[in-house]
Amino acid sequence: MDVTEFDVALIDAVFGLAGREGWPAVSVARAAREAGLDLSRARLRRPGKRAALLLFGAIADEAMLRDVPTDGLTRDTLFDLLMRRIDVLQARRAGVLALFDALPFDPMTAAWLACLSRRSMAWALEAAGLSAEGVAGQLRTKGLLAVWLWTVRAWRNDASPDLTATMAALDAALRRAEQAALSLAPGARNVPPSAGVQPMGEM
Secondary structure, eight states: OOHHHHHHHHHHHHHHHHHHHOGGGOOHHHHHHHTTOOHHHHHHHOOSHHHHHHHHHHHHHHHHHTTOOOSSOHHHHHHHHHHHHHHHHHTTHHHHHHHHHHGGGOHHHHHHHHHHHHHHHHHHHHHTTOOOOHHHHHHHHHHHHHHHHHHHHHHHTOOOTTOHHHHHHHHHHHHHHHHHHHHHSTTGGGSOTTSOOOTTTTO
């Protein structure tokens, strides 16, 4: 089992345990032991729950950023990238929901995860061809983070097998963000809707 395979197996074990017994009951050592994974290797790779969450975020980002489409509207690209992250959550749904249920009682972890999510959104913007640097980039990142959080909220309540409600929420949130960005763009009031403004260009 190579490093990537081991990491994925460990994360699957961690979230599998969380889904069965709740996030507070999770320990990386127990999850590794119950999954038949080498404990010394688990200790070396991910010694604690926050380290496991950091790895989970990296797995989600890797899935999001693999083979990014280079054509089409920016909004469509962002839709695709964020749905890839949702797919990573969906594959471990019970455990991720258990984590979310525990976050109101662990504000430090909640704040830390928000910072990780913001960094991931910056990567998504850059992958879609939008800068996440400077003041404008920070505003775009905050906007996309709001889109992501809204989408995750919809996903938590979406029991459909094809995640129809989640996709609809993401599409609507991206369209609202795009309209807000265009309304804030310099000279936006003087640009007719059909003038070909780059979608999401000022998000």
